[in-house]
Structures are given as structure tokens and as C-alpha cells.
Amino acid sequence: xxxxxxxxPKDGARRLSHARVLDVDPLLEDPKTxxxxxxxxxGVGKTTTAAALGLRAAERGRKVVVLTIDPARRxxxxxxxxxxxxxxxxxxxxxxxxxxxxxxxxxxxxxxFDEIVEAHADPGRAAAILxxxxxxxxxxxxxxxxxxxxxxxxGQLRGRDEWDLIVVDTPPSRSALDFLDAPKRLxxxxxxxxxxxxxxxxxxxxxxxMKFLNVGMSMMTGVLGKVxxxxxxxxxxxxVAAMDSMFGGFRTRADATYKLLQxxxxxxxxxxxxxxxxxxxxxxxxxxxxxxxxxxxxxVLNRVHGSGADRLSAERALAAAENLEDPRIVDQTGxxxxxxxxxxxxxxxxxxxxxxESSASESPASESPASESSAPDSSAPEASPTPSPEDDxxxxxxxxxxxxxxxxxxxxxxxxxMHLLAREQRTRDRFTARHPEVAVTEVAALPGDVHxxxxxxxxGARLATGEPELPESDV
Amino acid sequence: MSRLQVVSGKGGTGKxxxxxxxxxxxxxxxxxxxxxxxxGRQGIAQLFETEALPYEERKIAxxxxxxxxxxxxxxAEQALLDYLQMFYKLGSAGRALKKxxxxxxxxTIAPGVRDVLLTGKACEAVRRKExxxxxxxxxxxxxxxxxxxxxxxxxxxxxxxxLAKVGPIHNQAQAVxxxxxxRETAVHLVTLLEEMPVQETADGIAELRAARLPVxxxxxxxxxxxxxxxxxxxxxxxxxxxxxxxxxxxAGLGGARRGxxxxxxxxxxxxxxxxxxxxxxxxxxxxSVLTDLGLPLHELPLLAxxxxxAGLYELATExxxxxxx
Numbered sequence: 079x080x081x082x083x084x085x086x087p088k089d090g091a092r093r094l095s096h097a098r099v100l101d102v103d104p105l106l107e108d109p110k111t112x113x114x115x116x117x118x119x120x121g122v123g124k125t126t127t128a129a130a131l132g133l134r135a136a137e138r139g140r141k142v143v144v145l146t147i148d149p150a151r152r153x154x155x156x157x158x159x160x161x162x163x164x165x166x167x168x169x170x171x172x173x174x175x176x177x178x179x180x181x182x183x184x185x186x187x188x189x190x191f192d193e194i195v196e197a198h199a200d201p202g203r204a205a206a207i208l209x210x211x212x213x214x215x216x217x218x219x220x221x222x223x224x225x226x227x228x229x230x231x232x233g234q235l236r237g238r239d240e241w242d243l244i245v246v247d248t249p250p251s252r253s254a255l256d257f258l259d260a261p262k263r264l265x266x267x268x269x270x271x272x273x274x275x276x277x278x279x280x281x282x283x284x285x286x287x288m289k290f291l292n293v294g295m296s297m298m299t300g301v302l303g304k305v306x307x308x309x310x311x312x313x314x315x316x317x318v319a320a321m322d323s324m325f326g327g328f329r330t331r332a333d334a335t336y337k338l339l340q341x342x343x344x345x346x347x348x349x350x351x352x353x354x355x356x357x358x359x360x361x362x363x364x365x366x367x368x369x370x371x372x373x374x375x376x377x378v379l380n381r382v383h384g385s386g387a388d389r390l391s392a393e394r395a396l397a398a399a400e401n402l403e404d405p406r407i408v409d410q411t412g413x414x415x416x417x418x419x420x421x422x423x424x425x426x427x428x429x430x431x432x433x434x435e436s437s438a439s440e441s442p443a444s445e446s447p448a449s450e451s452s453a454p455d456s457s458a459p460e461a462s463p464t465p466s467p468e469d470d471x472x473x474x475x476x477x478x479x480x481x482x483x484x485x486x487x488x489x490x491x492x493x494x495x496m497h498l499l500a501r502e503q504r505t506r507d508r509f510t511a512r513h514p515e516v517a518v519t520e521v522a523a524l525p526g527d528v529h530x531x532x533x534x535x536x537x538g539a540r541l542a543t544g545e546p547e548l549p550e551s552d553v
Numbered sequence: 554m555s556r557l558q559v560v561s562g563k564g565g566t567g568k569x570x571x572x573x574x575x576x577x578x579x580x581x582x583x584x585x586x587x588x589x590x591x592x593g594r595q596g597i598a599q600l601f602e603t604e605a606l607p608y609e610e611r612k613i614a615x616x617x618x619x620x621x622x623x624x625x626x627x628x629a630e631q632a633l634l635d636y637l638q639m640f641y642k643l644g645s646a647g648r649a650l651k652k653x654x655x656x657x658x659x660x661t662i663a664p665g666v667r668d669v670l671l672t673g674k675a676c677e678a679v680r681r682k683e684x685x686x687x688x689x690x691x692x693x694x695x696x697x698x699x700x701x702x703x704x705x706x707x708x709x710x711x712x713x714x715x716l717a718k719v720g721p722i723h724n725q726a727q728a729v730x731x732x733x734x735x736r737e738t739a740v741h742l743v744t745l746l747e748e749m750p751v752q753e754t755a756d757g758i759a760e761l762r763a764a765r766l767p768v769x770x771x772x773x774x775x776x777x778x779x780x781x782x783x784x785x786x787x788x789x790x791x792x793x794x795x796x797x798x799x800x801x802x803x804a805g806l807g808g809a810r811r812g813x814x815x816x817x818x819x820x821x822x823x824x825x826x827x828x829x830x831x832x833x834x835x836x837x838x839x840x841s842v843l844t845d846l847g848l849p850l851h852e853l854p855l856l857a858x859x860x861x862x863a864g865l866y867e868l869a870t871e872x873x874x875x876x877x878x
Contacts, residue, residue, distance in 0.1 A: 120699060121565020121750075272654040309718050354859060355596075356565070386821030390806070398804035484788055485800035488822040491780045491829055497857050505859075525831040527748040 097510045100376030100517035106135040112343035117248040119359040122351045123380040128247040134538030139176035146247040147185045164189040187227040191217040212313040233335040345375035352502035376517035392496035399489035402482040555739035558694045561703040562743030563750040567774045569596040572696040577869035578878035580620030584691040590626045591671040629660040632670040669709045676732040700757035708764045739769030746836040775855040786830040
């Protein structure tokens with residue numbers, strides 16, 4: 079620890095030293111950018127990021143559609159739209175002076191699936207499929223359907239060519255990778271051997287090899303029937319028969335969308351928060367995208383904390399706070415004394431209670447240390463399990479707190495902030511060490527949630543500057 | 554105390570952590586608990602700092618007082634193969650089914666089957682008894698899918714009933730539902746003191762109740778310490794900046810004059826206090842929304858050093874202290 083606060087390197091505690099900075103504006107403004115995919119673990123602000131990017135691009139002159147998949151309809155709320163359905167709606171209140179537009183939509187996976195069926199089967203057959211119980215469950219329930227339909231919808235939007243830029247939010251999957259895998263999985267099922275078995279058990283034996291002949295195809299379907307129940311299997315068979323003509327189409331479209339994701343006009347943004355799990359998943363995603371030849375633009379790191387006083391370390395702040403709480407430690411009028419004379423920051427406040435000969439000059443309401451209740455145990459204030467602040471009320475006969483007590487509270491708050499910064503820094507460093515090639519933009523943590531376009535605009539501005547806004551500049 | 558404790562929560566709220574802490578807490582005093590994972594993420598292994606869990610019940614921790622925590626990562630495919638083996642003595646036919654894509658179909662595509670297999674395995678562990686007649690596990694804690702999917706996940710009966718009307722999957726679903734809707738089960742929701750997770754918690758509770766699934770407790774995770782209270786924050790706004798600067802200077806933080814080190818600290822410290830005040834007000838608001846839900850409410854502190862094994866024991870102790878276990 080440096081003895082003089084001014085001697086600490088200005089950025090040492092906080093900034094990513096080696097990571098490249100991601101500049102989102104050129105990406106959003108470039109007419110060659112046609113698709114931006116936001117992916118990442120749940121709960122890191124993916125949907126908000128997608129909406130903020132869409133708004134920023136629109137206000138910089140692009141015609142944008144934001145496709146959100148999240149069933150919580152949060153995007154709808156932040157964009158002031160009551161209901162997002164399966165078609166893009168124009169968002170009002172967007173600054174269109176640069177000639178841009180913002181549209182938003184929420185994926186309705188069942189509706190999307192129905193539309194595919196309606197578009198590709200004749201009316202009679204379509205009705206048979208739509209009424210099939212297996213289809214109804216598949217289209218509404220299968221964990222991968224959402225991912226498949228998201229990609230399908232993305233392909234459709236791109237195919238319409240009405241928008242310069244499509245911003246896609248990805249489903250809140252079990253794993254962030256599901257949306258890459260599920261279409262293939264569903265596609266391979268719909269094209270797979272099983273389907274052929276279900277369609278015509280007798281034909282497959284020769285192709286599938288001797289093993290299957292031994293077992294016997296009828297036994298196969300027999301076992302499936304036993305396990306799943308006969309009627310269920312019948313539903314599946316009817317469904318498969320009705321869908322027969324469409325299977326090739328599913329595979330083809332899944333492949334086409336996959337290629338679209340690898341195309342030069344596509345940019346992936348991995349969204350994360352500076353927390354261990356979120357960044358672990360982000361790293362995993364970065365590696366997976368590289369393996370799939372998908373173009374990664376960079377990492378959006380949400381909810382990063384900063385401090386305008388980051389030269390004052392947590393240790394010094396806590397030591398100073400203790401000085402203020404316990405006037406015996408330091409002669410308060412001395413001004414320059416203090417921290418350096420009391421290295422034992424952990425034990426000092428545990429001194430036995432004795433009536434303090436309070437000689438402090440500027441603390442008229444100075445109380446004995448025993449009445450100081452906001453500092454339970456200076457050694458670990460962050461871990462204090464205080465369940466609710468109501469328990470923290472000062473003695474009734476202490477109506478006012480001294481300036482020193484307030485200052486000490488501010489310092490403890492600062493120490494907490496610095497600990498948080500250090501933890502976030504460690505987590506980020508781990509990611510940067512593993513992926514120094516990934517450009518990063520940081521978005522400062524907001525105290526509250528985003529509710530409106532103004533909030534989204536603010537996030538967009540923070541995304542573009544790439545560094546957390548310091549609290550200092552808010553004053 | 555329900556023997557099957559299901560822990561759900563919005564993504565990012567730390568439901569795996571809370572589930573693990575709960576399993577530890579319930580294992581105290583010589584009890585045996587099983588912590589099950591159903592989403593194939595290996596979150597439990599990471600939390601307990603062990604290698605990836607196989608599909609096998611394995612002891613991963615010893616609780617204070619001699620209890621034991623076992624863990625199991627349930628794999629739907631393996632569960633189905635076991636199940637087929639148990640009931641149909643399939644042998645190599647199981648492998649053939651796998652090759653054909655039938656297992657993949659049943660566990661990932663056929664709606665609801667996967668969930669029946671996963672919940673079924675957990676319920677089997679709840680009911681399992683040793684030769685002595687004692688339950689194999691005193692408690693089973695499930696790290697369940699997130700709030701948005703929990704009702705659908707647990708309400709397998711509805712999902713499957715329309716499809717598998719007869720047969721073992723149907724029977725299995727019935728048996729599972731008998732456990733899940735009984736007092737043997739409690740579904741807990743983990744949240745943060747933020748708007749979206751709280752809203753999702755309220756929605757999740759309404760859905761669970763509509764499906765007649767037993768809602769247990771609400772656990773607020775990562776609660777930050779109360780450093781300043783409402784009175785302090787009010788006073789901070791009224792205090793002259795020069796007085797604060799003098800006070801900081803008195804604590805040894807440099808000069809109080811304009812441009813001095815202490816004086817330059819005042820603005821950023823006040824800005825942090827303003828931020829804190831805003832968040833404090835939001836948190837109080839969310840806390841009252843949660844209180845209005847009328848469920849037992851618990852709060853777990855944010856761990857300063859991030860989540861590690863020591864922190865997990867700390868949270869377990871806290872849960873016991875609050876009477877949740």
C-alpha cells in the first residue's frame with residue numbers, strides 16, 4: 079500500500095489494462111453490419127443491451143428491428159409497447175432526425191411454427207398437423223423449439239430485407255449454446271433415422287445394419303410404444319406422416335440460417351457481468367463461436383462499478399473510518415496523524431469501552447464509541463449479515479450524528495465499493511488473460527432498472543463510451 | 554419440513570449456490586442430504602471445487618456435526634436407459650435405440666418426457682429406503698430450472714398426460730405428481746433485491762399456486778450490507794462539504810483546503826452516497842413487494858470475497874440461524 083494516496087497509479091485499481099476496447103458505434107453505423115446477435119448467460123442484461131443497441135443504431139440513421147425472445151416481455155416494457163406479438167411494431171419516441179427507425183418484436187414460437195406449417199403444406203394437411211397433439215406439444219413445449227424458431231424468425235426477417243439492421247436477443251436457455259445446437263438437433267431428428275422407422279419400419283432394416291435386424295424393427299417401435307404409450311406413438315406417427323413433405327425444408331432452412339450467422343454481415347456480442355459464472359459462460363461462448371467460425375465483435379460487460387475516488391484504497395478508508403469513530407486512536411486536531419500510526423486496522427476498534435475523553439474539536443454531538451452502531455465489526459463490514467437496516471437504528475437518545483460519524487459512514491461505503499471493484503477486476507483479469515483478443519466495452523452499473531427509452535438511450539451512450547461513467551461526473 | 558426441497562430462481566440470482574447451502578444446512582447434526590442437478594451445467598461441481606460429477610450419487614461434503622451431502626447430476630439420457638433396463642431388461646437393444654436416435658428423441662425432443670425422467674429420479678431418491686427401513690436421504694435438494702420454466706418443469710403431469718395416456722411414462726408421471734403436489738415437497742424461489750427478479754418471483758409464485766404446487770420460501774440472495782441508513786443519508790445531504798473535508802482530513806486523509814487530498818475526496822464520496830441512497834430506496838421498495846407476497850422471507854448476505862467453498866458454509870450457517878433448516 080502506497081503511503082500517499084496521490085502516489086497510486088491513477089488507473090491501477092480498476093481498468094482493463096490489456097484488453098482491446100470495443101467501439102460499438104462504427105459497428106452499428108457500418109451499413110455492412112446487418113445482424114447483431116446478443117448472447118450470454120441469463121440475468122446479465124442481454125435483452126436490455128439488445129434494445130439499447132437497436133435504439134442507438136436507429137437514432138444514428140439505421141432502420142432497425144429488434145427481435146427479442148424472452149418471455150418476460152421486458153423489452154416491451156422498456157420500449158413502452160404494451161404487447162409485442164409476432165410481427166415487428168414501430169417504436170414511438172425514437173429520434174428520427176438522422177432518418178432511422180426502430181421496430182421491435184417478440185417471438186411467439188408457436189405462432190412461428192404454425193406459420194411455417196401453413197406456408198408449406200396444403201390447407202387440409204396443415205389443419206391435420208396443427209390439430210395433432212404431438213405437434214401442439216412440440217410447438218409449445220420442447221426446450222429447443224424456441225431456439226429453432228428464433229433462428230427461423232431471424233432468417234425470415236433477413237429474407238424480407240426491410241431492415242438495414244436486425245438486433246437479436248437470444249433465448250434464456252439452459253446453456254447459452256442451446257440456440258446454436260437446438261436447430262441442428264431438431265433438424266437431425268426431423269430428418270433422422272427414427273423418423274423413417276416411424277414412417278415405415280420395414281424399409282429401414284437394410285440401411286441401418288445388421289444390429290437392427292437382430293433386434294427387429296417392429297420390436298423397436300414396440301418398445302417405444304411401451305415406454306411412451308401406444309397412443310402417443312400413434313400421434314407421433316401421424317404427425318410425422320403429415321409433416322413428411324416438409325422435413326427437407328426444415329433442414330435446409332436450419333442450414334441456411336446457420337450460414338447466415340457465419341456471414342460477414344453478422345456480428346456476435348457476448349454479454350456478461352463481471353461475475354465469475356457469467357464470465358465463465360462468456361469465455362465458453364467465445365471459444366465456441368471461434369470453433370463455429372462465427373464472427374465475434376466483442377464482449378459487453380454490464381454492471382461494472384467504478385469510483386471517483388479510486389486512489390483511496392479500501393484499507394486506508396477503513397482505517398480512517400476507525401479513526402473517526404474512536405477519537406482515542408488519533409488526535410483529531412492534528413490533521414496529519416492517523417493511518418500510518420495505526421497499522422493494526424483490524425483490532426483497534428475492539429478496544430474495551432471506556433468513557434472517551436472526547437477532545438475532538440468539530441464533533442459537537444460526539445458520543446462515546448459504544449453508541450456508534452453503524453460499525454459492527456470493522457474487520458469485515460462487507461460480510462456483515464445484517465438482514466435489514468431497521469436493526470441498525472441508533473440509540474433513541476442519539477438524534478443526530480456527528481459529522482465525523484457521517485464521514486466514517488462515507489468511508490465505509492467507499493471501502494465496500496473498493497472491495498467490489500477489486501473483485502470485479504480479478505474476475506475480468508481472468509477472462510482477459512484467457513482471451514486477450516476479445517475487445518471489451520464496459521457499461522457502468524445503474525442503481526435501478528431501465529424503464530423507458532431515455533434509460534435505453536443512456537445505456538446506449540454508456541455502451542458507446544466503453545468505460546464506466548464515474549460517479550464523480552454525475553455531480 | 555418437506556423432504557424434497559426444490560430451489561428455483563431467475564438466472565443470475567445464485568439459485569445453485571442457495572441450493573447447495575441449503576443441502577449443507579439440512580445435513581447438519583448427522584443428517585444425510587442429496588443435492589441434485591438437472592440442467593447438466595456442472596454448477597455443483599464448480600461450487601464444491603471438485604471434478605465434474607458423473608451420473609452417480611457421490612459424497613461431496615461433510616456438514617458441521619457429521620452430516621453428509623451427496624450430489625448427483627441427473628442425466629436424462631442415462632436415466633432413461635437405466636429405466637428401460639430396469640423394466641424391460643433391454644441389454645444391447647438400449648444401445649440400438651440410442652443409435653437410432655430414439656433415446657435422443659425421447660429425452661430432448663418429445664415434450665415433457667425429459668422432465669418426467671429428471672423429476673422422477675429425484676422423487677425416487679426421496680422415497681428410497683435402506684434395508685433398515687430408514688430413508689436413504691433425510692432430504693433431497695434440487696437445483697431446479699429457473700423461475701420462468703419451473704412450473705412447467707414440475708407440472709409434468711399436465712405436459713405428458715395429453716400425450717402419453719397409458720404406459721410407463723404415464724404411470725411414472727402420475728407417481729411423480731403425487732410426490733410433487735404433496736407436503737413432501739416445497740418449492741423455494743431465490744431472488745435479488747432488484748425489480749426484474751422480484752417481479753419474476755411474484756409471477757412464478759402465482760403460476761406455482763395456480764398449478765397447485767407447494768410454494769415454500771423466498772430467499773433474497775446477495776443482500777448488500779446496510780452501511781448508511783435513511784437518517785444518515787438525509788444528514789449527508791445537509792452536511793456542509795467543508796465540514797466533511799475537515800473531518801476526512803482529521804482522519805489523516807490529507808488537506809481539507811480547496812484542492813487538498815481530503816477536500817477532493819468529498820465529491821466522489823458524496824456521489825457514491827447518492828448512488829447508495831437511490832439503490833437503498835429501490836431495495837426497500839422491492840423488499841416491501843416481497844413482504845407482501847406473504848411467504849417466509851430470508852436474506853443471505855453478499856459475500857465480500859465472492860462465492861467460494863468457505864462462503865458456502867457461511868451461507869449454510871446463516872440459513873440455519875434463520876430457521877430455514
